[in-house]
Amino acid sequence: MTYFDVDWSPRFNFGGPRSINGLKGVCVHTSEGNPSITAENLANYQLTSQTGSYHVIVDLTGKRLRENTDDWVTWSSGNQGNNILLHICFTARADWTRQQWLDQSKMLRAGATVVAHWCKTYGFPVRKVDTRSLPGILGHDDTRAWGGTDHTDPGKNFPYDVFAQMVNDVLNPDAPQTPGGPVADDKLTAVHQKVTGRYKSRVPGSTYEDDMLGYIHQIDRAVFEQGQQLKRIEDLLKGGK
Incomplete structure (x- = not known):
């Protein structure tokens, strides 16, 4: 399963090596800048400024850029999160509504292939968790419990339920579509639009x-x-x- 389109990991040398034996889950981030930024431009900014890094960036077009290999400590959250989590960043904003997230299904589906790869490789369950219930998938906001960060991304409206179903769809491509998956979610979105329309x-x-x-x-x-x-x-x- 290919989980990245572009590999910049040879260029990123800040951070440090780590063992993959202690990995506990996946942490979701947002870049908080202009959502239209390309994965390459965001990676180049981080590379030159050395103000942060992730394992994989996914932009609005669905391009997946690997900044660091799994056995490398990134500068993504506080120390504990950096040490035991794999970090994926969407070129998005934490203040997005649920609908704004759902409108970017191409980006979410691309990100789901990354997380599916990690879940399959390391045996993480595909479920939303917090720091007390790892392994699983959590947000940068959740890692504040460990200290060392005050960030609240990916925001309260990130559609973990839809994203988890997308991950499961990648892991089980031949399985029947289950309630809450992309098809069901499209129907829910249509209902939501009817209910909230004037x-x-x-x-x-x-x-x-x-x-x-x-x-x-x-x-x-x-x-x-x-x-x-x-x-x-x-x-x-x-x-x-």
Whole structure:
């Protein structure tokens, strides 16, 4: 299974060697700059500035650039995370919404091939974990528990569920599509768009416009108010007897 398209590992000489026997999982990062940056340009910046490094970078086009081999300590998180994790960085931002992530399926699928390779090679389970439940897949944000970093990437909206399914799809290409996979997620995305989309009122003369939840709230309030009115009428009728 090929897990990178471009290999720059011979160029990266900062960091240091490590044993692969103690590896515990995969850490997901975002570059936090312009998401449109190419993998080569990001790697070149890190190479010249020596301000950080990863094992693999994946850009929006799906290009996978290897910066360091698995047996090399990268400058990705605090010391503990650097020592025992494999690090993948997407050219993305931690403030992205879930939908913004899902819109970059080409990048996510390319990243899934990288993580699938690591999970197969080292026996990591394909599951979201934190530092207390390794082995598995976690984010830079999770490694703050070990100290040495205050970063919060890849952000609260990173779609770990969808990404894990993509990894499983790579590992089991002949398996039936399971709920929550790319096909199911596309359907969920369509439903989400319908629910959150805004719709104009069909009542003649009304200028009201809202999403489905807003209309449901309006119906709920109208039912409650009509119930209150009926109760008042009932009380008046009883009082007139």
